[in-house]
Amino acid sequence: MKPLTTSWTHIRRSPYQALAAVLTMFLTFLVSGVFGLTVATSFLVLHYFESKPQATVFFNDTAQTPQIESLKATLEATGKIANITYVSKDDALAIYKEQNKSDPLLLEMVNADILPASLEVSATDPRHLKELEPIMKGAPGVEEVIYQKDVVDTLVSWTNAVRLVGSVLVVLLSIDAILIVMTIIGMKVAMKKDEVEILKLIGASKWYIQLPFLLEGGMYGVVGSFMAWLVMFILILWFRSSILSFLGIIPIIGAVLGNLLSAAFFGCTIGFLFILSALGFLLGGIGSLIALKKYIAF
Amino acid sequence: MIQFDHVSKEFGASSVALSDITVEIRDGEFVFLIGASGAGKSTFLRLILRDLLPTSGIIIVDDWDITKLPQSKIHLLRRKVGMVFQDFKLLIDRTIYENVALGLEILGKSKEETEKGVVDVLELVGLSNKKNSFPLQLSAGEMQRVSIARAIVGGPKILLADEPTGNLDPDTSWDIMQILREIHSLGTTVIVATHNAAFVNEMKKRTITIKNGEITSDEEKGRYHQTERGKEHRHHHSEAHKEK
Numbered sequence: 329m330k331p332l333t334t335s336w337t338h339i340r341r342s343p344y345q346a347l348a349a350v351l352t353m354f355l356t357f358l359v360s361g362v363f364g365l366t367v368a369t370s371f372l373v374l375h376y377f378e379s380k381p382q383a384t385v386f387f388n389d390t391a392q393t394p395q396i397e398s399l400k401a402t403l404e405a406t407g408k409i410a411n412i413t414y415v416s417k418d419d420a421l422a423i424y425k426e427q428n429k430s431d432p433l434l435l436e437m438v439n440a441d442i443l444p445a446s447l448e449v450s451a452t453d454p455r456h457l458k459e460l461e462p463i464m465k466g467a468p469g470v471e472e473v474i475y476q477k478d479v480v481d482t483l484v485s486w487t488n489a490v491r492l493v494g495s496v497l498v499v500l501l502s503i504d505a506i507l508i509v510m511t512i513i514g515m516k517v518a519m520k521k522d523e524v525e526i527l528k529l530i531g532a533s534k535w536y537i538q539l540p541f542l543l544e545g546g547m548y549g550v551v552g553s554f555m556a557w558l559v560m561f562i563l564i565l566w567f568r569s570s571i572l573s574f575l576g577i578i579p580i581i582g583a584v585l586g587n588l589l590s591a592a593f594f595g596c597t598i599g600f601l602f603i604l605s606a607l608g609f610l611l612g613g614i615g616s617l618i619a620l621k622k623y624i625a626f
Numbered sequence: 627m628i629q630f631d632h633v634s635k636e637f638g639a640s641s642v643a644l645s646d647i648t649v650e651i652r653d654g655e656f657v658f659l660i661g662a663s664g665a666g667k668s669t670f671l672r673l674i675l676r677d678l679l680p681t682s683g684i685i686i687v688d689d690w691d692i693t694k695l696p697q698s699k700i701h702l703l704r705r706k707v708g709m710v711f712q713d714f715k716l717l718i719d720r721t722i723y724e725n726v727a728l729g730l731e732i733l734g735k736s737k738e739e740t741e742k743g744v745v746d747v748l749e750l751v752g753l754s755n756k757k758n759s760f761p762l763q764l765s766a767g768e769m770q771r772v773s774i775a776r777a778i779v780g781g782p783k784i785l786l787a788d789e790p791t792g793n794l795d796p797d798t799s800w801d802i803m804q805i806l807r808e809i810h811s812l813g814t815t816v817i818v819a820t821h822n823a824a825f826v827n828e829m830k831k832r833t834i835t836i837k838n839g840e841i842t843s844d845e846e847k848g849r850y851h852q853t854e855r856g857k858e859h860r861h862h863h864s865e866a867h868k869e870k
Contacts, residue, residue, distance in 0.1 A: 526715045529677065530776065531704030532732040626697050 334540035335547060338516055345512045346548065352508045353552020353612065356501040357604055361560050363494030369575065370487040376578045377480050381413070381448035383457055383464070384474045391445065391469025399467040400447060406463070408456040413448045420445065427577060444471060502611060505552075509545045509615025510622075517541060517623040524624055538620050545616030546609040553608030557601045627653055628674060628784065628815070633683030635669050635839075643669040645839040647683070651817065653783070656810045658826050659819040660850055661836035667819035670836065671786045674817075675709055676700050688783060705733065708777030712789040714769045716761040722748070722772050723757040729779035747779045751805055767798030774805055784815045791822055803829070823850035 339346045387396060396414060403409050415423070420443035428434040449464070451457050457475065464473050517524065527537050564571070568585055576582045584592045628651040635644040644666045651657055659667045672678045673685055676692050685692050688706055695703060708729075716725050723744055730740040748754045751771040761769055770790055777785060787806060791799035803818075803825050810816040820826065826833055826849060833848020834841055 522715075523717055526717065527728070527732070528701075529675070529704065529709060529711075529715065530729060530732065531701045531780070532728075533701045534698070536732050 331536075331539040331543055335543040338540065338544050339547065342512075342516070345515070349505075349509050349512050349545075349548035349612075350552045350555070352501075352505045353549050353608060354555045355552075356498070356505045356611070357553040357556035357608060358559060359494075359501055360498045360607075361556050361600075361604060363490065363498060365560070367487065367491050367494060369581070370483065370490065372578050372580055373575065374480060374483050374487065377476050377483065380476055381411070381450050382454055382476050383449045383451075383460075384476075385447040385449060385464050385467075385470055386444045386472045386474070387446065387469045388444070388471040389441070391471075395467070395469045396445065396447065399464070399470070402463055402467070403447075403449065403460060406456075406460065408451050408453070408460065409449065410452045411448075411450040415446045415448060417441065417443050417445050431573075505549075505611055506615040506618070509548055509612050510619045512548075513541050513545050513616045513619035514623050516544070517619060534626050538624065541620055542613055542616045545612035545614075545619075547612065549608030549610070549612030550605050551608075552612075553604040554601070557604050560600075561597060627651065627686070627688065628817075629684075629686040630670075630673075631684040631686070633673065633680045633685055635666075635673065635678060636681045642839050644673075644680075644836075647839075647841055649834065649841060649844065651815065653815055654810075654813055655815055656807070656829075656831040657815075657817045658829075658831055658833040658848065659817060659836065660821070660826060660833060660848075663821075665836045666839045667836055668788050669839075671709070671788050671817065671819055674784070674786060675707055676703055701732075705780055706782055707784045707786060708780070708782035710770070710773050710777050710785065710787040710790045712792040714761070714766075714773040716769060716772055716776075718761050721758050721760055722753060722764070725761065725772055726757075726775045726779055729776045733780055743779050744775075747775045750778075750808065751775045752801075765798075766793050767795075767801060770794060770798075770802055771805065774802070774809070778809055778814070782814065784817070785809060787816070787818045789819055789821065791820065791825075796824075799825075826850040 385399070400412055400414060403412060417440040421438070421440040424438060424443060425435060449457075449460070451460065454477065457477070461473065464470060524537055564585075565588075568588075572582070572585055576586070583590070584596050587593065630647045630649045633644060633647045634642070636642050647670070659670060661667050669678065673680055674687060674692075676695060680693060683693075687703060690703065692703055717728075720728075726744045726747060727740050730743045735743065744757070745754070748757055751774055753768060753771055753775065756764060756768065761772065764772065770793075774785075774787075774790070785806070790806070791802050794802065799822060806816055806818060807829070818825075830847040830849075833843075833845050833850070835843040835848075
């Protein structure tokens with residue numbers, strides 16, 4: 329009997345143990361996958377904000393173009409400005425229209441008058457922003473100055489919290505999954521003690537005896553991780569439009585989820601499945617190996 | 627060739643199974659190993675299979691000093707040395723075909739090679755019609771023949787048989803002995819540990835007698851001496867008496 333066939337026979341003969349192992353693996357990979365995707369998304373969001381201008385100066389509706397030009401010139405004269413861009417009310421409307429082109433209702437409600445004009449400012453060194461703050465806030469017609477740093481800092485603290493909670497959960501669940509597989513494979517080895525002994529006496533190699541058990545643990549991991557992938561895949565499709573409306577502005581997310589027939593979407597989902605399955609096999613394999621080390625003496 | 631060079635085996639300080647054994651068994655020999663229960667016959671065979679390690683001394687099997695054989699190579703030794711057990715050691719959840727096929731599958735043989743090998747060897751032991759039966763559907767004699775088939779299907783150079791007729795009636799025992807003789811005639815070294823005086827006397831093969839862990843005689847065309855039988859009988863009788 330070939331190793332895979334033998335593993336399948338082991339699984340078939342004790343379906344409840346197999347179910348316990350697969351469900352534990354499923355839960356482990358579902359939680360790991362959800363946290364992994366959340367952390368990856370938050371990094372993309374962070375990166376997006378970090379690549380944006382460091383500060384945005386919004387003007388009130390009474391601000392005149394010369395006042396804005398004057399502030400721009402003053403800031404440039406400090407020599408601490410890397411880049412400065414004037415976004416007029418019309419430009420702001422164009423950007424808004426581009427971002428919400430799929431939602432005609434939102435477009436109808438907005439015109440150029442209710443959007444503020446602004447200056448997007450990047451300093452040569454972010455620390456210079458503190459020195460530039462009095463100039464920006466004190467200039468006539470300025471309504472508000474928003475620093476990306478504040479947004480980024482909030483995001484970083486959220487990301488760190490999610491990562492910490494996620495890591496702890498993933499580690500605990502992984503240990504649990506390994507222990508469950510280890511216990512189940514240990515029981516199987518104990519049940520097949522005589523068979524293992526006979527195989528050893530007739531000259532079976534270590535791998536001939538151990539491989540079916542190792543593959544069995546690996547199969548639990550692969551099946552569990554595949555089920556987790558399937559659930560996440562369905563959830564992402566289900567919430568696709570909501571995700572796109574919140575995060576579609578981020579180029580990678582927009583490119584991957586924007587078109588379900590695109591190579592990007594196909595590549596990402598298949599790649600994710602491959603990574604999860606490989607990790608599943610690894611986790612199940614580790615559980616089996618520990619059990620084999622403990623229960624079969626060579 | 628099998629060489630024992632001053633081999634001793636102790637199980638704990640007070641239990642000596644074999645004591646300073648030196649013996650050589652040449653390729654292609656048929657050897658009977660006789661002696662009372664507990665004399666050390668099984669220990670002798672288990673040492674050749676590296677199921678046990680000697681307390682002292684060197685054992686050479688086919689140019690390998692098996693006392694120094696690493697764990698990772700023991701299976702290679704066991705592919706050269708087939709073993710037939712008194713209790714058969716068959717897998718009861720597999721058919722006769724599958725049990726015998728194990729001997730070839732562990733060698734990595736293809737499905738076709740395995741099928742051919744199993745069919746041939748089942749024919750040799752006269753069980754071609756039982757290949758789809760399970761061990762529990764067979765008689766003790768048939769199970770022993772399956773055990774022999776599995777031991778020889780991979781073509782070992784040496785075949786060890788530990789009391790192969792211990793659980794069998796006289797007629798079936800003779801069948802088993804005929805099969806072992808046939809395997810020997812094909813060039814395999816055969817070592818049979820037995821109590822059965824009739825075989826030893828009838829077959830006139832080399833006979834090594836072990837008593838209390840020591841070799842007391844080694845004859846080319848040996849006989850199960852009446853004195854040995856008598857002593858053994860008396861030994862059993864007194865043991866039985868003690869138990870009462």
